[in-house]
Amino acid sequence: MKESFSLDALLRHNIKKLVPYSSARDEFKGEASVLLDANENAFGSPYSKNYNRYPDPLQQQLKTKLHQIKGVPPENIFLGNGSDEAIDILFRAFCEPGQDNVILVPPTYGMYEVSANINNVAYRKVNLTADYQLDLDGIAAAIDVNTKLIFLCSPNNPTGNSIRRQDIETILVNFDGIVVVDEAYINYAKQPSFSKDLPEFPNLVVLQTLSKAWGLAALRLGMAFASQDIIAIFNKIKPPYNINQATQEIVLEALDRVDVVNEWIKETVTEREKLATSLRELPQVEHITPSDANFILVRLEQPRAFYTFLVERGIIVRDRSKVELCEGCLRLTIGTPEENKALLHAIHTFYNHTS
Structure with missing residues (x-):
């Protein structure tokens, strides 16, 4: 246990003093036949299902x-x-604008860099x-007294590989700020989640999502796992009803289908x-980074020309060729077997034509 x-x-002074908004559903919990406390529309919704009542602000059933x-x-x-809300809250909770880094x-x-810029954090x-x-060694040299957060994505996006576990543990042990381990792609990896290590590391925040393996990207539901004290800070800062009722209901139903998701994961890894x-x-393929995610990063000849060739044929991949350390690379998401065959056919067509 880190002592x-x-x-x-670490906490910003204004957040320590913050009195969170108390919603109607915070002040009353339970069942009632007449709800006249939240200024809701008592007649219902102009829809086949009623969504006129505010949702559970803490999503207890889902949790x-x-x-x-x-x-x-x-x-x-x-x-x-989405995980983006958790990332933004981390900046607002722990980073003093114009001072911390x-x-x-x-x-x-x-999004880590975007959130830093939005919050005026170096x-x-x-x-x-x-x-x-x-x-x-580079990370250790970059840390100073105003360093509050370190973001580590594992499996990493856009490279797809997992970060060595012992290296992450080294940072957790030696850094007195918050270490954020983003595990958006953990379902496709062999390595265990760091979420099991929360009791050992009070400075650990683990991010996961239902947008990838669970196939619920359109619902925008992200998860943060951390100590009770850190979660209490998240709940203090978040909007009162940040997860809407429809999303809560759909996700609850989806979570009953773990077997389906596990089959998708197996097939995705096989196709990868x-x-x-x-x-x-x-x-023409110069390098493929070993991947623990649902995509692969490929360095190949004429990446920009090939990307344009794919777009013209209705196949969209991610051009990462101008990203530092990813020069000449495209990021290819693993699709269905039919989609992957279409991609391979396009690759053969392009390079046979240009060779």
């Missing part, structure tokens, strides 16, 4: 169901409007190594390996 960590020392699946107690779970390890998920970039692992094997046979 030197002090959450109170109980997630506890059964993830093994994380409900009091250690925050639900947000965070550490990013590019190439990585772009960010220090410590690039990953050539094999997309952490530069521990098949696609990577096929690409390695092409002389």
Whole structure:
């Protein structure tokens, strides 16, 4: 158990003093036949189902169901409007604008930098190594007394590889600020989630999402797992009804279909390996980064021309060729077997034509 960590020392002064908004559904919990406390429309909704009542502000049913699946107690779970809401709250809770800083390890998920800019918080970039692992010495050198957050994405986006677990643990042990481990793609990886390590690391925040393996991207539901004290801060800052009732209902129903999701994960991993094997046979493919995600990062000849060729044929991939350390690379999401065959056919067509 880490002994030197002090959450109170990290928290912004205005957040310490903040009195959160108390909603009608915070002040009354339970069942009642006449609800005249929240200024809702008592007649219902102009829809086949009524959504005239405010939802549970703390999504207790959802958290109980997630506890059964993830093994994380409900009091250690925050639900947000995508993981982006949790990222933004971390900045607002712990980073004094114009004073504090965070550490990013590019190439990585772009919202960390966007959120830093929105909140007027400086960010220090410590690039990953050539094999997309952490530069521990560089990170240690970048930390100062005003460094509040370190963002680590594992499996990493856009590279797809997992960060070495012992390196993440080294940072957790030696850094007295908050370490954010973004596990958006953890369902596709062999490594275990850091969510099981919350009791050992009070400075750990784990981010996950239902947008990837669970196929619920349109609903925008992200998860943060952390100590009860950190989750209490999240709940203090968030809007009172940040997860709408329709989303809560749909997700509750979806969470009963773990077996379906597990089959999708298995098929995605199988298709990922098949696609990577096929690409390695092409002389125009220079490198494929080993992936623990539902995509692969491929360095190949004429990436921009090939990207344009795909767009003209209605196949959209992500051009990462101008991202530092990803020069010449395209990021290919793993599709259905039919979609992957269409991609491979396009690759053969393009390079046979241009060779």
